[in-house]
Amino acid sequence: MDIAPISAWHLPRAQKPILIAGPCSAETETQVNETCDRLAAQGMVSILRAGIWKPRTRPNSFEGVGAVGLAWLKRAGLRHGLPVTVEVANSKHVEEALQAGIDILWIGARTTVNPFAVQEIADALAGVDLPVIVKNPVNPDLSLWIGALERLANSGITRLAALHRGFSYYEKTKYRNNPQWEIPIELMRQLPQLPVWCDPSHICGNRHLLLHVAQKALDLNFGGLMLESHINPDAAWSDAEQQVTPERLGELFQSLVIRQVATDNPQFKHTLDDLRENIDAIDRDIIDMLAKRMRISRQIGRCKNDNHITILQPERWDSLFRQRTQQGIGQGLTPDFMRDFCTAIHNESIRHQNSVMNP
Ligand code: PEP
Numbered sequence: 366m367d368i369a370p371i372s373a374w375h376l377p378r379a380q381k382p383i384l385i386a387g388p389c390s391a392e393t394e395t396q397v398n399e400t401c402d403r404l405a406a407q408g409m410v411s412i413l414r415a416g417i418w419k420p421r422t423r424p425n426s427f428e429g430v431g432a433v434g435l436a437w438l439k440r441a442g443l444r445h446g447l448p449v450t451v452e453v454a455n456s457k458h459v460e461e462a463l464q465a466g467i468d469i470l471w472i473g474a475r476t477t478v479n480p481f482a483v484q485e486i487a488d489a490l491a492g493v494d495l496p497v498i499v500k501n502p503v504n505p506d507l508s509l510w511i512g513a514l515e516r517l518a519n520s521g522i523t524r525l526a527a528l529h530r531g532f533s534y535y536e537k538t539k540y541r542n543n544p545q546w547e548i549p550i551e552l553m554r555q556l557p558q559l560p561v562w563c564d565p566s567h568i569c570g571n572r573h574l575l576l577h578v579a580q581k582a583l584d585l586n587f588g589g590l591m592l593e594s595h596i597n598p599d600a601a602w603s604d605a606e607q608q609v610t611p612e613r614l615g616e617l618f619q620s621l622v623i624r625q626v627a628t629d630n631p632q633f634k635h636t637l638d639d640l641r642e643n644i645d646a647i648d649r650d651i652i653d654m655l656a657k658r659m660r661i662s663r664q665i666g667r668c669k670n671d672n673h674i675t676i677l678q679p680e681r682w683d684s685l686f687r688q689r690t691q692q693g694i695g696q697g698l699t700p701d702f703m704r705d706f707c708t709a710i711h712n713e714s715i716r717h718q719n720s721v722m723n724p
């Protein structure tokens with residue numbers, strides 16, 4: 366994929382992290398103006414955003430003001446010398462956004478899941494040299510996310526960025542959308558030249574977790590943040606719980622700790638090398654121990670096979686799971702990790718027993 370560096374976006378304030386801010390939805394001309402003016406006054410926003418067409422989960426919610434809002438946002442951007450961005454979900458949105466002089470487009474999570482819709486947008490953008498931000502699909506599928514970027518790249522779009530907004534999850538967690546950080550991290554690994562940004566507002570779904578998620582994103586090398594802001598958050602027509610006033614957003618942004626990816630300090634390098642050597646040795650031991658454990662699992666498999674016993678013994682599995690989890694938690698490991706760890710070992714053990722019992 367031919368991906369242009371972020372310098373090719375010619376952003377007026379290209380500090381790291383880049384900040385994209387604005388209301389979830391454009392509601393009225395006054396609300397867009399006042400939000401953008403107060404955000405611009407904070408002095409750290411690089412791109413102004415507003416949702417014009419809103420993809421809502423259930424009908425009869427506010428579905429956006431439509432094309433009339435494009436001019437409100439564009440005028441606010443011109444007043445402050447800032448580029449503006451809106452979400453597009455079909456070719457009609459693209460045409461109307463281009464006509465209104467919108468500078469940057471974004472594709473929302475509910476659109477990235479649908480290759481037909483993404484292709485329609487990519488086709489509408491053929492020959493148009495505009496930056497496009499692609500949010501992750503609602504489901505945790507990295508190929509679908511990359512596929513959307515590829516469709517746009519095939520249309521000649523080179524100024525591309527990915528925006529991580531978390532993934533739908535059936536179980537209720539403290540997040541509105543589960544971050545599953547490993548997915549954007551893998552995206553960064555596969556496409557190191559791609560700018561990858563984070564949208565803490567839609568990950569959190571509430572105000573109090575914003576700082577924590579934004580800081581985590583910066584510590585994972587995300588190069589930008591998208592944050593929703595409203596002049597009267599509680600009265601917002603969409604996503605009220607997760608929006609903050611422009612002034613609060615300014616404070617939040619100022620309180621982020623910006624760390625370097627690397628340093629030349631020899632003392633730091635020396636200490637880090639030592640610690641990493643320790644970790645490498647421990648990881649080798651862990652793998653040796655796991656291999657040893659699976660050899661015993663295969664012996665158990667042979668024994669069960671000889672006695673016509675099933676692989677899964679629910680009571681044994683339940684008691685082992687509880688004991689190991691308690692042991693790990695007692696030593697400061699997190700319950701989430703212990704659950705994943707025990708399940709992974711158990712699944713691997715079943716694979717080994719199965720290979721002996723059903724060769
Ligand atoms: C939004 O940014 O307002 C939005 C609808 O986001 P998402 O596509 O992440 O749900």
Ligand code: MN
Nearest residue numbers: 389593603604
């Ligand atoms: Mn929103």
